[in-house]
Amino acid sequence: MKLQNQIAIITGASSGIGKAVAKSLALEGAKVIINYPFEKTKADAQAVLDDIKQAGGDGIIFQADVSKETDVQNMFAATIQQFGTVDILVNNAGIQSDAPFEEMTLDKWNAVIGVNLTGQFLCAREAIKEFLRRGIDETKSVAAGKIICMSSVHQIIPWAGHANYAASKGGINMLMQTLAQEFAPKKIRINSICPGAIQTPINHNAWATPEALNSLLTLIPYKRIGQPEDIGKAAVWLASDESDYVCGTSIYVDGGMTLFPGFTTNG
């Protein structure tokens, strides 16, 4: 077990990529805090926990809107009170609220920046405070703490009609690199995973019909849509000591989406 007894908070873990990451970390021995945003997603979070327990893992569910400072502080305080500390943060919670730019309302802009970018700031700050307080616990890891930022291929691929989302992911990249530089001397490792098209509710329209899926596959040299488990495996590695020398890096798990597939037969 690569993450035995480590305490991992996974934000936005009631569905999609977060759910798979929570399961993958739990199967490697981590106790997982399955964060969910609202009352109406509580049952989904509980189902994730039930699955994990059935597979021999352990954890709790916790409601917090990561864009709200007090919610985030309460989640970390409750985790530390119950489990003693936090070893791993997976900054995963993310939303899309798309619009042609000239029609994008400030509400849409703020909602996406609030969850995707401010949420990562707030959670990272609480995690780092705890990592600095505790330092290295060699019974668990050679690092003093690990943060995985869930970014996207859209931290480098511009995305028309999704300016708020792309801006949030570009921001995550610089947040991640800056924090990695600032806290590497304290043995805190901070990295990003950049998923491509992963089959989850967030991009339902992109795979729900054969036509949509075929069109999507023209953007993916590896010719399959990604599965949440593809990201879960990368997260286990980045959270474990097997990646101990990996610091401030983005790992693209995208079937080659960032390889400019349009140039295969053009240019």
Ligand code: BGC
């Ligand atoms: C978005 C998905 C999209 C994928 C590839 C992700 O970050 O959330 O909606 O399918 O990028 O474009």
